[in-house]
Amino acid sequence: MPKVTLHKRGEIVSDEVAEDSNLVVRAGIRRFPYPHLTYGCGMGKCGKCACRVIRGADQLPAPNWKETKRLGDRIDAGFRLVCQLWITHDIELLQDDALNAAASRES
Amino acid sequence: MPDMMDQATFRSALEIAIKGNSANKSPFSIAWAEGKLSRTHLARWAENHYHYVGPFAEYLAYVYARLPAHFTEAKDFMLSNMYEEEIGGDRHTDLLIRFAEACGTTGARVKDPDNMSPTTRGLQSWCYAVAMREDPIVAIAGLVVGLESQVPSIYRRQTPTLREKYKFTDEEVEFFDLHIVSDEIHGERGYQIVLAHADTPALQQRCLKICEIGAQMRLLYTTALYHDYVENDLPLRDLDLAA
Numbered sequence A: 001m002p003k004v005t006l007h008k009r010g011e012i013v014s015d016e017v018a019e020d021s022n023l024v025v026r027a028g029i030r031r032f033p034y035p036h037l038t039y040g041c042g043m044g045k046c047g048k049c050a051c052r053v054i055r056g057a058d059q060l061p062a063p064n065w066k067e068t069k070r071l072g073d074r075i076d077a078g079f080r081l082v083c084q085l086w087i088t089h090d091i092e093l094l095q096d097d098a099l100n101a102a103a104s105r106e107s
Numbered sequence B: 001m002p003d004m005m006d007q008a009t010f011r012s013a014l015e016i017a018i019k020g021n022s023a024n025k026s027p028f029s030i031a032w033a034e035g036k037l038s039r040t041h042l043a044r045w046a047e048n049h050y051h052y053v054g055p056f057a058e059y060l061a062y063v064y065a066r067l068p069a070h071f072t073e074a075k076d077f078m079l080s081n082m083y084e085e086e087i088g089g090d091r092h093t094d095l096l097i098r099f100a101e102a103c104g105t106t107g108a109r110v111k112d113p114d115n116m117s118p119t120t121r122g123l124q125s126w127c128y129a130v131a132m133r134e135d136p137i138v139a140i141a142g143l144v145v146g147l148e149s150q151v152p153s154i155y156r157r158q159t160p161t162l163r164e165k166y167k168f169t170d171e172e173v174e175f176f177d178l179h180i181v182s183d184e185i186h187g188e189r190g191y192q193i194v195l196a197h198a199d200t201p202a203l204q205q206r207c208l209k210i211c212e213i214g215a216q217m218r219l220l221y222t223t224a225l226y227h228d229y230v231e232n233d234l235p236l237r238d239l240d241l242a243a
Helices: A023-028 A065-075 A097-106 B007-019 B027-033 B039-053 B056-066 B072-086 B092-102 B107-111 B118-133 B136-164 B174-197 B201-230
Strands: A003-008 A011-016 A050-055 A079-081 A091-095
Touching: A003 A050, A023 B174, A050 A065, A065 A079, B007 B136, B007 B174, B007 B201, B027 B039, B027 B136, B027 B201, B039 B092, B039 B107, B039 B118, B039 B201, B056 B072, B056 B118, B056 B136, B072 B136, B072 B174, B092 B107, B092 B174, B118 B136, B118 B201, B136 B174, B136 B201
Parallel strands: A003 A091
Antiparallel strands: A003 A011, A050 A079, A050 A091
């Protein structure tokens, strides 16, 4: 099973998830990474679930059109919309809510 | 009266009640998954589907209002479900209209209630009746577990076909993509609420029955779409479904 590690507010939380899990779906049904992962619309629009991928980015599919539209240049810095990802391998993520809010205000 | 079931047994019984009448079995869904529908057929689907899912937040609002105040978590879930349907991101019905327009119909035709079939009107009326009249936990079982929780499995089958066989763009099929995530959450949270609050054998049995009826209603609706709009162009024998 893929191991997911999330860095959030200086804390590191980690757990295994079933193959092909969507982390926003899991948080929505109150399972890890709940309550740590912040998310919003679940449809790639609000950007609240954006995370920087620290490890495991090379095994993710290319960003889809929603991620490209929402994240823009942040994709080059390693950001992805977690609501658009189905996890099949170990991954390490960093989420910064203040940074996401600032990016949302700018867009 | 059957005994009180533990949560695992009850959940399994709910899943069986739904699966026996899954809308995936209808000729319309089979034709869709096989890429045999025309854009005109899909336009008729969108014109009907709008009147079933369009008022979903209204159905939930009736249930929300009737849930006892101390069922805080269940009430909060209903509220966030309504919010996500309408204003959490793009309004879900706006995305349905976007798909409908890609099929060749118009937003005005989609919104016009005269364009829904009598069966669709029946499904919509059933949803309102359940929301207004049933015990709120039974209503959640019918509307969220029985109907909404089926959506991800239906759209997981249908969405790749829309891209690969019908050649719709990613943007045109966003309505389907988003429900694979949102209704996975809604359906599962619905299960959690029903499992926690159906706390008598009688209530469990009513939840099971309404899940079965909800799934039957969706199957009836989808089957009627086939008979009303598709059958003349695509007979059952072309779907290997003739008796």
